[in-house]
Amino acid sequence: MKRIAVVTSGGDAPGINAAVRAVVRTAIDKGWEAFGVRHGYAGLANDDFLPLGRRDVGGIIQRGGTMLGSKRYPEFKADDTQLKAIRFLRQREIDALVIIGGDGSQAGALALSQKGFPVVGVASTIDNDLYGSEITIGVDTALNVALEAIDRVKVTASSHERAFLVEVMGRNCGYLALVSGIAGGAECIVLPETPTDPEAVARDLRAAYDRGKSHAIVVVAEGASYNAEALAHYFQEHRGRLGFELRIVKLGHVQRGGAPGVFDRLLATRLGAEATESIARNEFSVLVGLAKGEIVTTPLVQIVGKTKMLDPRLLRLASVLAQ
Ligand code: ADP
Ligand code: F6P
DSSP states (O other), X not given: OOEEEEEEOSSOOTTHHHHXXXXXXXXXXXXXXXXXXXSHHHHHHTTOEEEEOTGGGTTOXXXXXXXXXXXXXXXXXXXXXXXXXXXXXXXXXXXEEEEEEOHHHHHXXXXXXXXXXXXXXXXXXXXXXXXTOSSOBTHHHHHHHHHHHHHHHHHHHHHHTOEEEEEEOOTTOOHHHHHHHHHTTXXXXXXXXXXXXXXXXXXXXXXXXXXXXXXXXXXXXXXXXXXXXXXXXXXXXXXXXXXXXXXXXXXXXXXXXXXXXXXXXXXXXXXXXXXXXXXXXXXXXEEEEEETTEEEEXXXXXXXXXXXXXXXXXXXXXXXXXX
8 A cells, every 4th residue: 555645836727636636536546545735845845734535636626726725935946845845755654746737846856756755747837838748737728718818809909900919828938829829810929939029020910900900919928028018118119100009918827727628627637647557657756748649757857957849830830820
């Protein structure tokens, strides 16, 4: 019999609860005991655990957020904090820890494993910037939220012949902007991966009007060199010459909240269940993610610190389709 714990760390993502539920129920199915750690790595460093039975994870699959709580906890980068966490885990006779989170959380997972504690990571972040998984828990739901916002903005933009900037999350990664921009039929997409030229944005908007469009939507990634506010400011400063006023809709945390859709519930369930299987095989220091539709494990050492690139085919498609 094993005793395992699960922690959710970093930005929450719709679907995390489904992953927690899958970890717990597959562990209990094997006759193991399961525990949750509250508030991310802060709970690990402060011995904040709770036992989790089958019923404790009932009624959560449809809920966004994380039932365990999460936290940004930079103190966990320190060796002594990590060693303290390992002491608590050992005192509680925990055999292995499942860490559900994004690239920062998986850096913490790697640090714990390099200090000798058995860990398995589960790929979760709305940003989709985590190496080792083609898509992570929460991305699909966050994209659908962005898409609904873009569709709604487009309606009012058309009525008034206006131009809008819709700013989406993603930290330094443009994935959410690129995909919601393509799926939402944006006239222009502004990404962190390429330097922003506000004059090029103006040319795209002008071209859209010249082609007879009654609206213009620019999807902007929050991490772009010109975010929505900076772009709007530039257009305001050069209003006479550029001829556009840009209104801003900043989606922010709205994208992280809400109920997970079917894709995220299923992905999270599959990843969580595989984390338990990985522990059962004594396969540790890995991230459980998705590759070509299959659940795979990749050594944490191969994924931490790597930058996931945007698919160049999607980038080309975005510029062709915006014409
Ligand atoms: P995400 O996991 O969603 O990318 P963060 O980057 O905020 O979110 O990371 C989540 C948490 O992981 C941090 O608050 C910190 O506790 C821990 N963490 C981040 N980077 C490291 C690191 N290099 N070493 C150890 N722990 C880290
Ligand atoms: O990593 C997820 C994310 O939502 C990013 O897209 C965003 O930049 C960041 O977290 C916001 O962090 P916080 O919720 O700590 O303000």
